[in-house]
Amino acid sequence: MVTVNHNYLKLPGSYLFSTIGKKVKAYKEANPQANVISLGIGDVTQPLAPAIIEALHKSVDEMGDAATFHGYAPDLGYEFLRSAIAKNDYKDRGCDIEADEIFVSDGAKSDSGNIQEIFGLDNKIAVCDPVYPVYVDTNVMAGRTGEYNKERGNFDNVIYMPCTASNGFLPEFPEEVPDLIYLCFPNNPTGGAITKPQLQEWVDYANKNGSVIIYDAAYEAYISEEDVPHSIYECEGARSCAIELRSFSKNAGFTGVRLGFTVVPKDLVRDGVDLHSLWARRHGTKFNGAPYIVQRAGEAVYSPEGKAQLKEQVGYYMSNAKAIYEGLASAGYSVSGGVNAPYIWLKTPDKMTSWEFFDYLLEKANIVGTPGSGFGAHGEGFFRLTAFGTQENTLEAIERIKNL
């Protein structure tokens, strides 16, 4: 008799974005004249930069010629891309990471979901609350958690680290020592960032306790402040306790192109085994490589033209972030984020729940955002707005909120 993976049945179902979609659709049907602006989804809107388009065209042509055609890519990524990453993202920032410690993939969502596979099921995970849902859900699917607790709104046997206004939206060391610690900075959804001395404390903690940090740096390109690290490997000792996840989605608009990478330093050893070789084994068995044309596009991200164009693109989103932050602050809202990340995290006014504020904003201002409670129990009473819209829509949305 066939049985299913019963761990999947523990998942309460993420109704967040489908509920938002349904509510917006119903509102638009009832109010066809309304001009609804979305500052809700975490997807980019600007087109791919010219340097990237050029690299794509060139490599597509190569694929049409027998002399330059490329079949299966190397499992772990083409050398040209891995070297460009090692040099630009690590060596140039003073981080000791070699090209052969980089594993090219189709994005950080899959890597952040798959990385747990190389760890035993008896490991206990710690996550921030609120959190990007992939880390928890994939551990649930694997059987590394208990049941979902409806009252608390989270899972048994998971260590949740509340990130609230009172701790500046930064996690505190939990009472119980976790095996795997998921950290994401700059953060989705709070838009908060961690300073280098603060991250160093986590690295020291992990090394002291034998934990492993899984560090999601998908928003690294949005960092504007000097003391905020772009990589966990800027911290001393991170090579022996941290795995880093990166994506081309948010810095270069690859959400629909798909490219990312994971760094597993060769010094990272647990249970007598080096994790680099385990991840290489997993990657080689289950993944057949990111497309050649996409890896060439990724290489163009590091060209002088690519860098200049993407700096401008990130700047465009960050000027939206600044406008949202300042607009809301001047309208009397408690706001955070938006300085090193394209997300603004605001406290709902008048003790409204996250969903009450969602309805209020949709009905009174025709603006769509994301309820903080959708990211975890401690997101209740908060709301996320993104800077990924067009400038025109963003400025219009702020005027409407100010006029409420």
Ligand SMILES: *Cc1c(COP(=O)(O)O)cnc(C)c1O
């Ligand atoms: C957008 C995002 C990613 C990137 O995902 P891709 O699969 O590379 O598009 C990873 N982590 C977080 C927290 C994100 O918000």
